[in-house]
Amino acid sequence: MKHTRIAALAALGVAASLSLTACGGDDSGKDSSSKGSSSSSSSSEGGSKPDSGSGSGGSQAGDAKAGSGEDTKAEAAANGAAQTGGKVTFCKTEDLAIDATDAAPDEASGRINITMVNRGSATCSATGFAGVDIKDVDNTSNPIERGQAQPRITTLKAGDAAVFNLAYDIDSSGESLAHPTNIEVTPPNETHSVTLDWPAAAGDIKGAYTDVQVYPTHTTK
Template identity: 35%
Template sequence: MRAHHLTLTALAIVAGLSLTACQNGDDGTGQSAPSSPAGAASSGGSSSGASDQGGGTGGAGKGSTGSAGSTGSTGSTGSTGSTGKGSGSTTGSGGSAKAGRCHTDALQITAKDDTISGDPDGTVVVELKNHSGQACTISGYAGVDLKTNSGTVSAKRTGQQATQAVLKSGQSIDFPINYPLNTTGGSGVRITGLLVTPPNETKTVALAWPGAASLPVTDGSGEPVKVGPVGSAGQGG
């Protein structure tokens, strides 16, 4: 009986060893299996790098520097670089965006006599030139006052419809001032200066008066000094 028991025990040990060997063989197979997906992942990284090369030169340069794993990461950076380029185009398209109002400090304001011989009225043209370095919009009537030895004379609007203009840096726009000529033979009301306030602004610029020396003396029933909207005397560049 003892011999039979020992035989059974030996068989059990042999069977256990065989089972262990089989299990070890399965583990080995399991360890070698991931090598194929790892190779695929490496291939994927390289493919991502190639896509970045197509998308932009910056992405391609960075992808060629790193390893397969870092190439995939750099590819993502290359995509971000493309977004940055879009942001750059937004900055570039700033010129087409709505420009802000032309402020007094952004305008170089000058005045010149533009009276045509034979006209019943005198004409002074005021030029507003944008020197701000960026585009701005302007529309409406400027405030115009003539300084005289008898006080200030404010110009009346002509009533013409005003249109909006966009002035690029360096461009200018004009408006006219029409005033009655003194043909009475007397000294009249002597004009000593011109005050101009650009449309929708509160800051005023004082200029020398370039027109005739005086206005006719009037009791208020004569022709007033008139101002047209910006753009009604022509636009220059």
């Protein structure tokens, strides 16, 4: 009977040992599978990065942006060159021969024509309004207001002339309070001026110097 119990216990020990071995095999299988799955996932992610386009595709996008920027700069430069190439510089006072003459069309309308001749060697622009001050015998200087007129393109080649005029009403009463002696002229877009004599034949100014107006330049052709 004792022998039988010993044999039974031995059999139980063998069964328990086999059971533990089986459990250990299952765990190791799961770990191996999990590691394999993790390794496979990592491999898959590692392969997806180059294929995602975030590297090479992003670089191409950057190149495209850089290229478009260069194109914009080139276009702007070309436009700037075209604009600069089609534009002439303004006439300098030192390159202009300027004089004033009486050009009254009748006894009631006073007009002084001021002519500017380009005596330089290069084409220049005299477009716009000249600055004009009339000096009186009492040594005052009176700025002349602009008339209601739009400037006209006035481009002068060497030897060409531009004209602008001063307009006012003539006072035939002999009681005019304005006694002009000189006209100070600053060509359009210039800062240097010249002083001309008031034309001796010009009629007297009716009213004040504020009633005289200057009109924009135009060519004589």
